[in-house]
Amino acid sequence: MKRWGKHVHTEVVRLDSVRKTYGDGRAQVVALDDLSIGFGQATFTAVMGPSGSGKSTFLHCAAGLDRPTAGRVVLDGVELTDLDEKARTELRRDRIGFVFQAFNLMPALTVLENVALPLRLAGRAPDEALLREVIRRVGLAERAEHRPAELSGGQQQRVAIARALVSRPAVIFGDEPTGALDTRTALEVLALLREAVDRDGRTAIVVTHDPVAASHADRVVFLADGRIAGELHKPTAQAVADRMTHLGAWAEQATAPVRRVR
Structure with a gap:
């Protein structure tokens, strides 16, 4: 792997x-x-924007799930554009944790087995003491032998966070990780992500539509039409909501048909 240097x-x-871009010619769509943009170590960034602003495409390109049409993406000192698919898969497995709105747990496996899955897929023997410590940190020590169907939605998302943390990733990417949760449970999940940043030095990048979720971040990056449309640092939920309201109005105005005065 290439590094930045000493x-x-x-x-x-x-x-x-x-x-x-997607498609060709007149049918071409520019997603980014x-x-x-850069994301520092031990920072928590929320990415927001109107529907169709490029949030999901951004996350997929940044995490090496999709290749950009042009430009470069560097993750943990490695330029993704240089890697073949096998190397990209290994990098994602070793250096990235993912937390999605759909918890993506294996229903036949216990909590312990679900959390251990990334290590087993990497051919690494899981350290059971480490696994149980990660599970304890997300508040599920008493549930380690349960299967997903025996857990609430919030507990399943905690398992997903434990699974994302177990390989000690450089970056945790979240795609609407609180989207399917009630408010109280969502706050608990956000606190776990915040702890991973503050205590463990992880970098968290979370796509969300929720101003309250975004207010847990160090900064909020706003996208519109595949471009950065502004940032907020040390955001409050109200400031985020206000910016999104203006951004939505701006996006609607930018895409509205031109009215000609007769």
């Missing part, structure tokens, strides 16, 4: 002039339009 680089994820 010194630790503070940006764990970097996108430079990333463009992503020359997007450049």
